[in-house]
Amino acid sequence: MFVAGKLPSNLFEILNESLGDLTNSPIEIKNINVSSVAEKKHRITNDPTGVQGAIRLASHFPNRHHPDFIRVQLLNNLFGGFFGSRLMSNIREDKGYTYGIHSYLQSHRQQTAWMVSTEAGRDVCDATLVEVYKEMERLRNEPVKQDELLLVQNYMMGSVLGDLDGPFHIINRWKTIILNDLPEDYFYQQINTIKNSKVEELQVLANKYLVPENFYELIVV
Numbered sequence: 001m002f003v004a005g006k007l008p009s010n011l012f013e014i015l016n017e018s019l020g021d022l023t024n025s026p027i028e029i030k031n032i033n034v035s036s037v038a039e040k041k042h043r044i045t046n047d048p049t050g051v052q053g054a055i056r057l058a059s060h061f062p063n064r065h066h067p068d069f070i071r072v073q074l075l076n077n078l079f080g081g082f083f084g085s086r087l088m089s090n091i092r093e094d095k096g097y098t099y100g101i102h103s104y105l106q107s108h109r110q111q112t113a114w115m116v117s118t119e120a121g122r123d124v125c126d127a128t129l130v131e132v133y134k135e136m137e138r139l140r141n142e143p144v145k146q147d148e149l150l151l152v153q154n155y156m157m158g159s160v161l162g163d164l165d166g167p168f169h170i171i172n173r174w175k176t177i178i179l180n181d182l183p184e185d186y187f188y189q190q191i192n193t194i195k196n197s198k199v200e201e202l203q204v205l206a207n208k209y210l211v212p213e214n215f216y217e218l219i220v221v
Contacts, residue, residue, distance in 0.1 A: 002178075004171035044220045053125040053221035057116040057132065059214040064107060064180050068205060070193040072105065072114075075202045077152045078144060079103050079135060079210070080116060084151065086135045087116070095131060097124045109180055114209065122221050129217065139206035143199045156194050 001019070003011065062069065073081075080087035080103030087101045101118035120128045163169050177186050 002171050002175050004167040040215070041217045042219070044218070046220050050221055051122050052119055053122050053219050055116070055118050055120060055125055055128060056218045057129075057215045058106075058113045059209070059211075059216070061105060061112045061114045061209065063110060063112050064182060068208075069105075069112075070190050071197050071201060072205055072209065074152060074156060074194060074197050075139070075205050075209075076103055076105060076114070077156060078148065078202070079139060082152070082155055084155070086138070087132065090135060091118070091120075091128055091131050095124075095127075097121060097128045097131070101128075101132075107180075114215075116215075125219050125221065129219075133212045136206070136210040136212060139210055140203070143203050146199065149197070149199055149202070153194055153197070157191070160191065160194075 001015065003015070008014065061072070077085065079085060080101060082088075085103070087103060091097050091101050092099065098118045098120045101116070103114070103116045106113045106115050116132055118128065163173055173187065176182070177184065183189075
C-alpha cells in the first residue's frame with residue numbers, strides 16, 4: 001500500500017480500520033511462451049465504410065531488470081517516444097499519414113513489449129507500416145547524430161525532474177521501484193545511463209531489437 005500527501009498522525013489506525021481486514025492471497029503467475037504464436041500479421045475489417053485504421057505493432061522485450069532496459073528507453077525516445085521523434089517527423093510531419101504516432105515500452109513485472117501505436121487513413125495504413133520499418137532500418141544502419149542524441153537526453157532528464165515534482169509523483173516513482181523489485185539506487189542508475197549513453201551503443205541496440213521480423217502487426221479498419 002502506498003500513501004502520499006499531507007498525512008494525519010493516526011494514519012496507520014485509519015488504514016487498518018478501513019482496509020485491515022482485506023485478504024492478501026498469493027497469485028499464481030504463469031509464464032507465457034510468446035514464440036508459440038505463429039502468425040504475426042493480422043488484418044481485421046471492422047467497418048467496410050470506415051476511413052481510418054488503427055495500427056499496433058509489438059515485439060517481446062525483457063523486463064526492467066535487463067541491463068539493456070534503461071538504454072533502450074533512450075533509443076525508444078529517438079525512435080518514437082516524444083514529439084520530436086523519428087516516427088513523428090517522418091509519418092506525421094513529412095508524410096501526413098497521421099495526427100500522431102508513438103512508440104513505448106509497455107512494461108510489466110515479468111514481460112515487456114516494445115509497442116508502436118497510431119491511427120492513420122485507411123488507404124495509407126500499409127504505407128505507414130513501410131515507413132515505421134524504414135525508421136527502424138535507419139537506426140540500425142546509420143549512427144544517430146550527436147546533437148539529436150543530446151536533444152533526447154535533455155528531454156529525458158527534464159521528464160525525470162518532472163516526475164519528482166510533488167509527493168504524488170515521488171510516490172509513483174517509488175511504486176515502480178518497489179513493485180518491480182528494483183534496487184534503491186535504480187533512479188541514479190537511470191540518470192547515469194541517460195547521461196553517458198553513446199551513439200555506438202544505441203546502434204548496437206537497434207540492431208538487436210528493432211528487427212521487423214520480431215514484431216507482431218495488427219491493423220483494424
